Amino acid sequence: MSPVVIMGVAGCGKSSFAAALSQALGWQLIEGDEFHPPENVNKMRAGVPLTDDDRAGWLDVLANELVQRGPHAVLTCSALKKAYRDSLRQSVPALRFVHLDLTREQSIARVTQRPGHYFQPALVDSQFAALEKPVDEAGVFTADATQSIETIQVQVCAWLQSKECV
Incomplete structure (x- = not known):
């Protein structure tokens, strides 16, 4: 067994699904958004997309969390680019990913319905631009x-x- 990352663009349901999956499996939940440094949160709150440099330190922290928690963990992380996923795989080579896929329109509709969340609907396009x-x-x-x-x-x-993913 190895941990699982629930990935995808904003509004795809990462947090809701990861909470349900971790409860069903009896695994630890790691909510990736809780590990963003204040600078990243402030940028997103202001409607400014994160850069690769902004995400690098965050991904390092998440990789460390995965290693510390062991094989029975479910992590939420957008993991938009292959390089981000590979960065996490360097720390946990057998890491698995569940990509929650939806359209830009569906993402915007869902993000708009999250009052009080720091992620602004204006950032959805930047997520789809980065998504690999x-x-x-x-x-x-x-x-x-x-x-x-x-x-x-x-x-x-x-x-x-x-058998192919155990």
Whole structure:
């Protein structure tokens, strides 16, 4: 077994799904947003997209959290670029990813419905501009984020139990 990263653009349901999955599996939940430094949060609150440099330190912290928590952890992290995913894989080589996929329009609609969250709807386009979908990457399962959490959970649990991803 190895930990799982729930990834995707803003509004795809990372936090909600990761909470449900970690509870179902009895694994530790690591909410990636809680580890953003104040500078990153302030930028996002102001509607300024994060750069690769902004994310580098954050990804290092998340990788360390994964190592410390061991194989039974579920992490939420946008992991938009392959380089970001590879950065996490350097610390946990067998790391698996669940990509919650949705359209730009669906993302904007969901982000707009999150009052009080620091991530501004104006940032959605920057997420899609940065997104490198994990097509043909080993250890990745892609789910339609518009499905119910229960439906995605059944799919992901079956995938996690399959021989190709254990």
